[in-house]
Amino acid sequence: MAEKEHSPLFETKRAKGRVFYKVFSLSLFVGICFIWVYRVSHIPREGEDGKWGWIGMFCVELWFGLYWLLRHPFRWNPRFREPFRDRLSQRYEEVLPKVDIFVCTADPVIEPAVMVINTVLSVMAYDYPPDKLSVYLSDDAASDITFYALFEASIFAKQWLPFCRKFKVDPTSPAAYFKTIASSTHSSSHAKELLTIKKLYQDMESRIENAGKMGRVPEELHSKHKGFSAWDSYSSRSDHDTILQILLDGKDSSAKDVDGNVMPILVYLAREKRPQVPHNFKAGAMNSLLRVSSMISNGEIILNVDCDMYSNNSQSLRDALCFLMDEDQGREIAFVQTPQCFENITKNDIYGGALQVVYAMEFHGMDALGGPLYIGTGCFHRREILCGRKFNNQYKKDWNGCKNIDHMKEASLHELEEKSKALASCTYEKNTLWGKEMGLLYGCSVEDVVTGLSIKCRGWKSVYYNPQRSAFLGVAPTTLPQVLVQHKRWSEGGFQVLLSKYSRAWYAYGFINPGLRMAYCYYNLWVTLSWPTLYYCIIPSLYLLKGIPLFPQMSSPWFIPYAYVMLGDSSYCLMEFLWSGGTVKGWWNDLRIWLYKRTSSYLFAFVDTILKIFGFSESTFIVSAKVAEENVSQRYEKEVMEFGNSSPMLTLLATLALLNLFCLLGTFIKQVFIIEGGLRIFDTMALQVLLSGVLVLINIPVYQGLFLRKDKGRLPISVAVQSTTLALSACVLFISTR
């Protein structure tokens, strides 16, 4: 029988003008080779100064050069996708699949309940048949406040969903919508209803916030929902039974909105926790959700979002389905990843939180090679693949023929809750493949990346979809320590992936394109950049102070490759950054964070991974804060760097900054006052002066934080004392040794 001809549900475009890029990179590579040749052919002889320093420089430059090569697959042949929602709707409107949406939260203090329910409401209001949507909130803190907030949200949704439908609201997160709408004009009927619903929302918000401030849910509310009684037996967030409540169940009449329409299923889940049983953080939460939801709604498509990542685009679910349901290419696509975008990025993005080059460039490049990483949020999966299904060539999904099994119809609500609860018990996974081959994988700080990789290893592809209007918006960290801790978790996770059995370095089932392997390595090798970068920030400056050159002098022809590579690469990165939507100052800030990540986060991640391998350290997951104190937020808005407290990472950064300052000042003083011949050093050691100079300039915020600022976000005195002592002793020791 002839296959029915279909026009595709999405199209793919290739980037143009890659030839220039390829020629340019080739020329840079030639430059890099010259640098290597120079290092090897000019090693100081025995007895000459700086032999070991020189050899170190060679190793470092060799690694930087090789790592630089890994950058290319991303940029070789980027692809851009465009879904056709109309075709989807024409062909499949009646048989659209059921979608289960998982929202994860873990701490009611740093992830406030109001924020969480805004995310929940935003995804409940997708432009999608509500009887096919189910929203699950996993609460790893098992907080009654969060449950209370969700209960309030289930009531508010009865007004909110019809309102969204009527006025085509976008974004569908109430808090975000009220913020954007304030400045635009609207019709009078809209204005009136807006006022009413805004009032409802604000009342709800203040009730939830009050409960949060008191730290408990008011007694009188307990009678309003049977769910509150679950907390009678609760002892702590790490020791409690499963709490599972179906707040809206889709069929009962109290689950209709004010217009009489069905509402999405809404479920609260706090999986069982016991202190002696590892709970595997977010991966554990997701796996419980996978099982519980299979009992309740069993949607074929799963969308996973972090609790701060509200939907900013009510069409993105349909967009994602265009990829997964495409008759021709859809069959091999396991998941559709959207970029992580943030609503709180300031103009010059002081912490480089937007990761714009990654999302505007690199992920498009990966898309051409088999698909981007799974990054834990804003990702649309197929349930069966997430649960471990392997790809085979015959696999073809017939969306027209797939019947939705409705568990809800068969059982009473109570029975259903009881049955599902058992699936979230903390012993359920014992002796099963969950966390090993099924669901999200355990034992890695980036459960998302390793899970995505294991899916690729089973033969599937993924798609990167970067819509004009961001699909989701979340909150990026707003202080330097938070940024460093987050990047420590990520880089540590990347390293664990590399050491895992899924490592691209030696896992060779042949499913994965070599380019994609390189791309994975580019991210997973982050930690290996820590030592070389530290070396580059310390040794040349100390040698400068001592007057020993480590680079060719300006008048030598070997100076040319250095100048070309440094200038060429920086200009290219700057251009790419601007093209991705950044500013020049933003690029400079990004460069600083790039340096700080390498010299602190990655270093600590490296050490921690090694300690874990030998069993000296335990896995943790430090959840990033999504709210900040008033004065911290103000400084963030003004793009003033927030240090705040003392930590070994900050001491290290301050020491490096001071060391460079001392070396540079020391050299000037020596040149001007002590050595005759004045500033000849600018010829003989130009590159070393330049390197120290750039390091000093980039560290200006650190000097300000150490010595000039008075606000609470400055570096503490203890850090100033420690780092000054350390940096001075390093300089003195180095000069006094031979």
Ligand SMILES: O=c1ccn([C@@H]2O[C@H](COP(=O)(O)OP(=O)(O)O[C@H]3O[C@H](CO)[C@@H](O)[C@H](O)[C@H]3O)[C@@H](O)[C@H]2O)c(=O)[nH]1
């Ligand atoms: O034990 C835990 C810890 C975290 N979370 C949730 O996981 C999400 C991500 O945590 P967050 O602190 O915001 O981490 P980020 O670094 O911002 O998250 C990115 O990186 C993580 C892996 O490091 C992924 O899990 C995330 O999905 C991805 O957005 C949040 O919704 C948390 O509530 C849990 O549910 N249980």
Ligand SMILES: [Mn+2]
């Ligand atoms: Mn986050």
